[in-house]
Amino acid sequence: xxxxxxxxxxxxxxxxxxxxxxxxxxxxxxxxxxxxxxxxxxxxxxxxxxxxxxxxxxxxxxxxxxxxxxxxxxxxxxxxxxxxxxxxxxxxxxxxxxxxxxxxxxxxxxxxxxxxxxxxxxxxxxxxxxxxxxxxxxxxxxxxxxxxxxxxxxxxxxxxxxxxxxxxxxxxxxxxxxxxxxxxxxxxxxxxxxxxxxxxxxxxxxxxxxxxxxxxxxxxxxxxxxxxxxxxxxxxxxxxxxxx
Ligand SMILES: [Zn+2]
Numbered sequence: 001x002x003x004x005x006x007x008x009x010x011x012x013x014x015x016x017x018x019x020x021x022x023x024x025x026x027x028x029x030x031x032x033x034x035x036x037x038x039x040x041x042x043x044x045x046x047x048x049x050x051x052x053x054x055x056x057x058x059x060x061x062x063x064x065x066x067x068x069x070x071x072x073x074x075x076x077x078x079x080x081x082x083x084x085x086x087x088x089x090x091x092x093x094x095x096x097x098x099x100x101x102x103x104x105x106x107x108x109x110x111x112x113x114x115x116x117x118x119x120x121x122x123x124x125x126x127x128x129x130x131x132x133x134x135x136x137x138x139x140x141x142x143x144x145x146x147x148x149x150x151x152x153x154x155x156x157x158x159x160x161x162x163x164x165x166x167x168x169x170x171x172x173x174x175x176x177x178x179x180x181x182x183x184x185x186x187x188x189x190x191x192x193x194x195x196x197x198x199x200x201x202x203x204x205x206x207x208x209x210x211x212x213x214x215x216x217x218x219x220x221x222x223x224x225x226x227x228x229x230x231x232x233x234x235x236x237x238x239x240x241x242x243x244x
Contacts, residue, residue, distance in 0.1 A: 004220050007178060008194075008234045011223075014170040014182065015194040021163050022191055024156045031149045038142050045135040052128040059121050066114045073107045178223055185230060195226070198236040205229035 001009075080100050087093050171179055185193045195204035200214050207228045209217070217224050217235045226233045 002220060004222070005238055007174065007223065008238070010170060010174045011178065011182060011194045011232060012234075014167065014174065015192055017163050017167050017170060018186065018193070019191060021160065021167070024160055024163075027152065028156055031145075031152070035142065035145055035149060038138060038145065042135065042138050042142060045131055045138065048131045049128065049135060052124055052131060056121060056124050056128065059117055059124065063114060063117045063121065066110050066117065070107050070110050070114075073103045073110075077103050077107075181223070181225075182232060185225075185232065189229070189231060192231070194232045194234070196236040196239070197226075197233045202226040202229060202231070202233055204231040204233070209233070 077100055080096055080103070084093065084096050084100070087096060174182070182193055192204065195202060197203065197209060197214065197217060200208050200211070202209055204226055205228050207226075209226060209228070213224060213227060214235075216222070217233060218237065220235065220238055224233055225231065
């Protein structure tokens, strides 16, 4: 294998290590944030449960009051009807009839109101059940996530140590100027830094490289960068046999 190909291979190996380091670091950074978001949501849901319970208690109170009023008015009606039989004065009789009518009308209104209050209780209880289910699911998810994070935190830290060691080894065998070029690009561009060119197209930016650059690249004598995205490029054909 030529020196050029060896260097490309070393760069690709370094790239692979850096990819994994980046993924691990992203996990270590994002997992606690994700957990925090879940906990915020969980506290919102707990507040919602509290609010719904308060609302339901209030509506149940309304219903109980209606029941009491209906019962009280019912007793009054009964009393008045009993009295009515003993009244002989027609003026007094009429006044009592009006009072009974009035009480009965009020109770009909209360019964109607009670129907809508009962419907509202059912609706609020349905919402409560939904929120409680979401909360229970989320709490289960949170406890799983915590377990997962703790496990992965430990293994990631160990893996990172290994990768940093491998990275140091890879850096030692790559010539200084090429390594600094890699590091320069690495600090400025999103991953990956080392990409292959297939049929004239850079896999880093998916744009064709000039034919002249492509010809030089295929000769495999010097390490080139994509004129468009500046990533280090190599010709896929050089590694075609190994990859297939
Ligand atoms: Zn490119």
